[in-house]
Amino acid sequence: MAAQPYEMMFYEVMWRTWARDVPYPMPWWLQSYFRDWPGDDAGMFPTKQAALASNALYRYWNMAGVKDAHQESLVGQAGEIEPVYERFAVTFFVIVDGRLHLPQLTAAGAPAPALQQHRQDGYLPVVVTTYQPPAGVSVEQRTLSTVVGRQNHVAVLNRLVVRPSRPGGRTGQLGVAVVPVKPSGFTRYGKTGEALQTSQLSFLRYLKAEGRLETNTGAGPVFATAPASFGLYGNDDGVDDADHYLAVSPFVELAAGRALNGSEQARDPRAGLCSAAFLWPFDVTGGQEFTLDLWLPVDDFRDASDFADLTAQPAGTFEAANAAFWRQKLDRSGMQATLPPVVRHLWQQYRSCRADLLILADDGAIHPGPTIYDSFWIRDSSVEAIACSLAGDDGLAGAQLGRHHLEVFQTGTGRIGPASAYGFFGGEHERDAQEWDANGEALWAFGRFDRIQGSAAAFGAKVYWPYVLQGARWIRDNRSADGIMLSGWSAEHIGDRNQPHYWDDLWSLAGLYEAARIAERIGAAEVAELWAAFDSLKAATAASIRWVLTQQSNDGQWETYVPSGPGGDRGLYSTIIGAVAYFHPTRLHYGAKLGDDLDLAFRLTLDTIWAHFVQGGFRHDKSWQAYGPYLTMQLAHAFLLIGDLDRMDALLGWVIGNAAYAKVSRYPGAADEWQVTTGTWNEQHAYPVASDFTEMPFRVWYMGDMPHGWAAAEFMLLLREMLFFEAGEDDARELYIAPGVLPRWLRGDGGHSVTVADAATTYGTPFGYTLNHDEANRILRIDITQAVPGVTYVYPCRLGVVTDAAADGVAVPAAGGDVRLPAGTRRAEIRYR
Known part of the structure; x- marks a missing residue:
């Protein structure tokens, strides 16, 4: 079967744009294809053009969403925002001294890294993208998803802030573009190559009086402040020539110093490659900031009153409410822990994964991903439900197991x-x-x-x-x-x-x-x-x-x-x-x-x-030609349970450092890097990304979806059981304390204590403890702050050979390794050499 005409055109336009260095916000995944593409589709797609259009090989992005809502939004490496079931992406850019600066493209004189991305505070589901071109300004984009109005419609709030990056500041223009090239690709195929959705952007109309854009039959961005100028571009005549799209483009116009066309409508019946650009002037010469707010209506917005909900209150009110919700949920409900500074990032990662699972839940049905895995699987959702329940999200787990499993x-x-x-x-x-x-x-x-x-x-x-x-x-x-x-x-x-x-x-x-x-x-x-x-x-x-x-x-x-x-x-x-x-x-x-x-x-x-x-991590050559992040965590968990902490630690270090926070150079030998992921995993981690493009498989690899809910659940279960786990539940009831806490966590200047509170257990009773290490005197003290009735506590000492131990002041046998504390123990003191 031949490629569809729009796939052929997309392939030609993107390739020529890249080869001829035509100004365009080329996303990370397309640049990765053009950097080194095997050219083989492994039989999943009818043609290489279809494979490229579907982005089969570099399915990396970040996510914003609302707990229990149906639709998530993806955020690309340069801040491109894609509501998953829509046909467009939104991206920003700046113009200073007449020069166009796109965050997707490097520029001479820019600092390294000129483009950075992270989650707010390291774990909140707010994607922060920062761009610093060589123009004396920086742009911060904060992308979050929230609910608005009496109907609790879901919408993405995107806040753009321009700041001076050197004394004196600059004047210029902040731009927002709507393009058909999305973080997930141009068209959508399933995991076995079946066609799922055409997603061409074939119609745009700017409703100037309402300050919003229509995209096909759906809604596009809604601007809190009207732009000073705008332009919509398409192919009204259906010209069958890829060069048409290279010439008729807002980015080509702006790069040449020309004004936008001011058109309020554009069509493209040939390839669905319409685009639009909007400009706002800024002046930050006095050290002040310029802020622009825009909304993406993700939910079922139908009439003017629905859209009016978006601007009925200041955007800051919605942002504050969103932050308050997530801080209450992640910091003050369910299991809480405090880790030494050297591994504090692990607790950030736990909360990040917890947020991802809550966002991936659709009315209580936990889905493994936001795009091709946006549906229900017994396997994934069973593990995810138990991870949520142990984290304290019983309502979600109960809906999953008590309703959706039964259905x-x-x-x-x-x-x-x-x-x-x-x-x-x-x-x-x-x-x-x-x-x-x-x-x-x-x-x-x-x-x-x-x-x-x-x-x-x-x-x-x-x-x-x-x-x-x-x-x-x-x-x-x-x-x-x-x-x-x-x-x-x-x-x-x-x-x-x-x-x-x-x-x-x-x-x-x-x-x-x-x-x-x-x-x-x-x-x-x-x-x-x-x-x-x-x-x-x-x-x-x-x-x-x-x-x-x-x-x-x-x-x-x-x-x-x-x-x-x-x-x-x-x-x-x-x-x-x-x-x-x-x-x-x-x-x-x-x-x-x-x-x-x-x-x-x-x-x-x-x-x-x-x-x-x-x-480094588990390599799955047989089926995937890729690393398996969640399989790596399952393997690490097995080593934890048998007491092989060195291997557990090595796998954990890889899955965090290489996979969850993957970086690659922008081009071979470049000092500037793309932040490919920000604390999440896809189902498969591609060898080129894991190796900074030094390893290209001999055949096409498989990618899956991200953030992968099963992987998030595996990390939550792994860290939780590094802090404690139950054993012998139906015969000798035991609870292991700090079985995966490594000696380096508790030594030196990095801190000497671990705390766990309000942690659900499979004994039906919450558990909490505090572990303090007196390194100078080689003493460990464990305080049971929330006791579990009828269990024997076991502390496997990793710091040295135990010389003596006491439970509530009474000596207990010390066999050199595991210290067994009788049921009812409230405080233990353990000495080692």
Whole structure:
């Protein structure tokens, strides 16, 4: 199939613009393509033109949004704003002394970095972009999403502030442009190359009396202050020539010192490449600031009264209210922690991830991303819901698990491939891809949430029939002839869709375990039945893994690893990362539930993964040709749980430094850099970006969406369990204190204390503690500020060998490493050497 005409034209216009150095706000992702593009679309797109138009390779951006609202907005590396389901992006620029300065392009004499980006205060969902051209001024853009009016419509508030950057200041013009090239691309395709949405900007009209722009049939920016001049540009005659767009452009006009055309309307029936520019004069010669506010109506704005809500109050009122909401939510509700200065950024990252999950929730349904993943998956949303609940956002988790999970529970009598539909948890994604891990993940999430809520909430009892019981019976009754789960494609990171995968079995075991425990807690009649289903799948899974390990040995394989599954793709591939689920999130290693021999095999699998597939972070060559940020965090979590903190720390350092705050040079050898990400992850981290373009894969890589909700949840769970985690929940109730707190956190001038407060636990009771380190005297003091009844506290000392310990003044055994403090302990003192 040939490329669409608009895709062909987009390709030609962008390429010629770049090759001929024509003034245009070329976004980071397009510059990255033109810097080094493999030119292969890996079969996902009909042509290279379609691949370019969809931005398949550099899906990096930031996000602004409102908790529980449907539509998010993306923010590009130079501050370009794209309401996700609209057809345009908004960007700013400046003109000083007649010279056009675009933040997307470097300029001689500009400071390095001339362009910077960060979240406000390091974690608030306000994207701050700062641009300093060589013109004696700087521009700060603050982009946030908020609600306005009595209908609580969602809108993006964009605040632009021009300041002098050197004594004397300057005069000039601040510009705002509306362009068809967005952070997410020009057209939208799905993750498997299916066409989702045409997004050409084919019509623009400036309603001067209302101070707003119409874009196609939707709304564009609304200006709080009328511009001094403006111009709209298109291709009214449908000229079939890429050079037309290079010549008829507001940026070409302004760069040549000419005025904008003043047109109030533009059309482009050929390629949908309309653009517009608006100018405001500024004078900051006296040291003062110039501020411009504009709004992007993201929600369903219909009439003049809706648009009037945007300017009914000063913009500063909305900005202050937005900041107050997020500070209350992130700083004064749910789990709170104080970390030493050397790692304080980790707590900023935690709050940033928490905000992302709240924004990605659509009326309680947590979505894994804002664009092609803007829909519901059982797998992602189960993990995200538990992360939210442990953070203190029980209302969101309750809506997810108590409503949206139940809405996709199948009650029909048909078939889903080889399996029965009745009792299956799954919507479109799970049914179409035959994701057989879904029931295990849903039951696991029900069980975890029931524990967190405590017996008084009776969540487990509320969902037991038919959801828990019939969901467990579905796992029991829909298995292969070998007793393990059916072949399917539960997650693309575990391998081929026509193979069975142990990932499904591990999750199903975790789900059956939690289902049986729920039955026990509520006194259901089916306890024995559910344990029998668990034991049956356990036996089949263990037998299959033992058979595979024997085959490996017979083949002369000297390294031990549990492969993705027992089928044809069971070789030493990066898909063995699926085995990490044995440790986290399923916790099947508690009590070595599959047997001591297989417990050892899974632990050795971690060594094999580390030896073959870790280079900074986890490299997934088999399926993605990219790093896996959330898989890297799962691996780090597994090392935390087995006490290998050095590897945990190395992976954590990479996932923060390289992936969450990725930077690349603007061009080879440049001192100035793009801030590609600002504290968030996409599903896959591209090798070129991870290596500053020193590594280009031999084939096209896969990208996914960002911010990736599952990755955000994984970081929240990881940091939380570095600070404390529960163990032995159903036999010997234990709680590990500071198991991932490294010695360097507590030494030197970086600070000597860690605090946790109001942290939800799977024991149904909040927990809090303060840990203080007296480095001079080699003493640790732990104060339990919020006690959990009936648990033994365990402190694994990482600072040295414990010489003696006391709980509330009474000596307790010190075995050199872990210090066990009896239930009810309020203060512990531990000495080490």
